[in-house]
Amino acid sequence: MNTRTQDVLNSDNDALTIDGIDYQSRLLVGTGKYADLHQAKQAIDMSGAEIITMAVRRTNIGQNPDEPNLLDIISPDDYTYLPNTAGCYSADEAIRTCRLARELLDGHTLVKLEVLGDEKTLFPDVAETFKAAEVLIKEGFRIMVYTNDDPIAAKRLEEMGCVAVMPLAAPIGSGLGIRNPLNIATIVENANVPILVDAGVGTASDAAIAMELGCDGILMQTAIAGAKDPVLMASAMKKAVEAGREAYHAGRIPKKRYATASSPVDGLFF
Amino acid sequence: MNITLNGKSRDIPDNATVEQLIDILDLTNKRLAMEINEEIVPRSTFSNHIIHSGDTIEIVGAIGGG
Numbered sequence: 385m386n387t388r389t390q391d392v393l394n395s396d397n398d399a400l401t402i403d404g405i406d407y408q409s410r411l412l413v414g415t416g417k418y419a420d421l422h423q424a425k426q427a428i429d430m431s432g433a434e435i436i437t438m439a440v441r442r443t444n445i446g447q448n449p450d451e452p453n454l455l456d457i458i459s460p461d462d463y464t465y466l467p468n469t470a471g472c473y474s475a476d477e478a479i480r481t482c483r484l485a486r487e488l489l490d491g492h493t494l495v496k497l498e499v500l501g502d503e504k505t506l507f508p509d510v511a512e513t514f515k516a517a518e519v520l521i522k523e524g525f526r527i528m529v530y531t532n533d534d535p536i537a538a539k540r541l542e543e544m545g546c547v548a549v550m551p552l553a554a555p556i557g558s559g560l561g562i563r564n565p566l567n568i569a570t571i572v573e574n575a576n577v578p579i580l581v582d583a584g585v586g587t588a589s590d591a592a593i594a595m596e597l598g599c600d601g602i603l604m605q606t607a608i609a610g611a612k613d614p615v616l617m618a619s620a621m622k623k624a625v626e627a628g629r630e631a632y633h634a635g636r637i638p639k640k641r642y643a644t645a646s647s648p649v650d651g652l653f654f
Numbered sequence: 655m656n657i658t659l660n661g662k663s664r665d666i667p668d669n670a671t672v673e674q675l676i677d678i679l680d681l682t683n684k685r686l687a688m689e690i691n692e693e694i695v696p697r698s699t700f701s702n703h704i705i706h707s708g709d710t711i712e713i714v715g716a717i718g719g720g
Contacts, residue, residue, distance in 0.1 A: 414719060415720075416719040417720070418718065421718070437720055438716045438718065439719025440687075440714050441714060442714055443681065443684070446679070454715075480692060484687045484712075487688075487697070488687040489716075604720075605719075605720025
């Protein structure tokens, strides 16, 4: 085996570096939509994810004071939490959410910025995303940004100083898979920061395709939590991400229209 | 005095501090973050930040999400 092969096979030498920190896992997962927090923890552990997302919401006042808290069951000491701005439809809402998340996590500055455009598609409002990113970067936040599969928008977000750019594969929660592989490939080709597919993955083959396109990682939630067996799907996704990564580095054969025999023609005895 | 707490009107004692409000709500030592009138109130200032009548307060926590 050559050194390159060994490096890719050993995730220690093929780390995903985000904002100067190395991660061995290229699969990032959410913490919501599970039957309960214990199932969430089992699935997250099975996925091997080191970076996990969370949302910021109003505390329940006067209701179930002993209800287990996400951060008590899935400790920030064991994972890198990535607070998201899900549910925000304006730059201002997203900025407030990030500030609250930083306070909630004792000064933690790595956030997933998403500013949504409409409820039907949950497509990003890229103009508001730019506005929010500009303010948040000035305030010292380290931003992994959810955006459209638009190579120009992705490049602008990188140039602004986002530490990772995360184009959607398909609408959030849709499970439609990689709808625009050519744009994803172009975004990857142009990038100097990690590119992660965020949203739209439905099953393991979708994750493998994203990685084969050269994406640095994948963030997913519904594909795992919404599966009939989330823990088993978490295992499948882990393998798919690893397989896709290896295939990307291995270099696939070119596609062509007609056959090439797999067995030699020489030596046929008839 | 009356405040708006997580979107609902609520009466609390006059001149209460944030720390006292959190105690009243039985949220002491819970992981939370707070903003008053859209400004963050750092945890280190809870004991001396006095709440004013009409303040709009949001208390948030971490929840599962994608």
